Amino acid sequence: SQQGEEDPQALSIQEGENATMNCSYKTSINNLQWYRQNSGRGLVHLILIRSNEREKHSGRLRVTLDTSKKSSSLLITASRAADTASYFCATQGGSEKLVFGKGTKLTVNP
Amino acid sequence: NAGVTQTPKFQVLKTGQSMTLQCAQDMNHEYMSWYRQDPGMGLRLIHYSVGAGITDQGEVPNGYNVSRSTTEDFPLRLLSAAPSQTSVYFCASIEVLGGETQYFGPGTRLLVL
Numbered sequence: 001s002q003q004g005e006e007d008p009q010a011l012s013i014q015e016g017e018n019a020t021m022n023c024s025y026k027t028s029i030n031n032l033q034w035y036r037q038n039s040g041r042g043l044v045h046l047i048l049i050r051s052n053e054r055e056k057h058s059g060r061l062r063v064t065l066d067t068s069k070k071s072s073s074l075l076i077t078a079s080r081a082a083d084t085a086s087y088f089c090a091t092q093g094g095s096e097k098l099v100f101g102k103g104t105k106l107t108v109n110p
Numbered sequence: 111n112a113g114v115t116q117t118p119k120f121q122v123l124k125t126g127q128s129m130t131l132q133c134a135q136d137m138n139h140e141y142m143s144w145y146r147q148d149p150g151m152g153l154r155l156i157h158y159s160v161g162a163g164i165t166d167q168g169e170v171p172n173g174y175n176v177s178r179s180t181t182e183d184f185p186l187r188l189l190s191a192a193p194s195q196t197s198v199y200f201c202a203s204i205e206v207l208g209g210e211t212q213y214f215g216p217g218t219r220l221l222v223l
Contacts, residue, residue: 031209042114042200042214043153050209088152090212097143097168098210102152 003027004089004101012107019076021104023089024069032065033090033098034074043088046074079108111136114203116215123191123222131186131218133201141204142184143168143212144176146197153200159184191222 007022023032031050035043049056049065049072056063062075076083086103117132135142143158145168155168159178173195175187188195198219202212 033209033211035212040217042216043202043212045211045213048209048211092210097155097158098212099155100145100153102150 003029003091003093003099004032006087006089006101006104008104009102010105010107012109013079015079015081015108015110017079017108019079019083019106019108021074021087021106023072023074023091023101025072025089025091026070027093029067029091029093031092032063032072033092034061034063034072035088035090035100037086037088037103039085046087076106079106081108081110084108113137114201114213114215116199116201116218118218119216120219121221123188123220125192125222127191129188129191131188131199131201131220133184133186133215134182135184135201135203135213136182137203137205137213138181139203139205139213140181141206141210142178143202143204144174144184144186145200145202146170146195147200147217148197156186156199188220191220193222196220196222 004023033048034046037043060077065072088103090098090100114135140161144156145153157176159165201215205211
């Protein structure tokens with residue numbers, strides 16, 4: 001039962017540019033999380049935003065949440081080659097377990 | 111702190127063989143999960159546990175067993191391996207306070223021939 005769906009599936013940008021990834025979901029949520037996965041590694045938690053929050057920042061990361069549109073975006077500013085990874089959104093609603101999307105593959109070219 | 115550790119890193123099995131994927135965490139989390147990751151499919155929940163002695167099925171439990179005898183360990187058993195179980199398996203330890211933030215292990219790559 002896939003909940004979050006990331007868009008685009010793949011994104012290629014130049015170092016220094018901003019990268020924006022979007023996540024849409026279908027049902028009400030308690031929180032939405034973003035994770036990063038470097039090639040061949042486990043996922044790493046980036047940020048959690050609760051349903052009553054609209055925006056959160058962490059370093060070069062900015063996450064927004066629009067519950068009326070059931071969507072979230074992850075913005076990475078001033079991207080670096082080291083940001084090359086897959087980014088997943090995950091949603092949690094009610095007593096449901098966390099459900100992950102299929103991810104956006106970001107490539108940052110030096 | 112080691113966080114979440116998984117062994118082995120790689121494994122090749124023949125169809126019908128059984129094996130256990132090990133997972134251990136040292137963060138004293140009550141909740142733990144097992145996922146499989148297949149190309150283009152994202153992560154799918156296999157089994158999870160909310161504490162020692164308590165486990166439940168996730169989205170794709172068939173062919174897998176789990177047990178949770180201690181807070182630290184959450185092994186995943188493949189009873190009779192099938193080629194469809196070729197995948198990358200991730201264990202996660204979950205911090206529940208404020209939302210279920212998951213801490214993932216490095217994964218086990220499994221190939222079933």
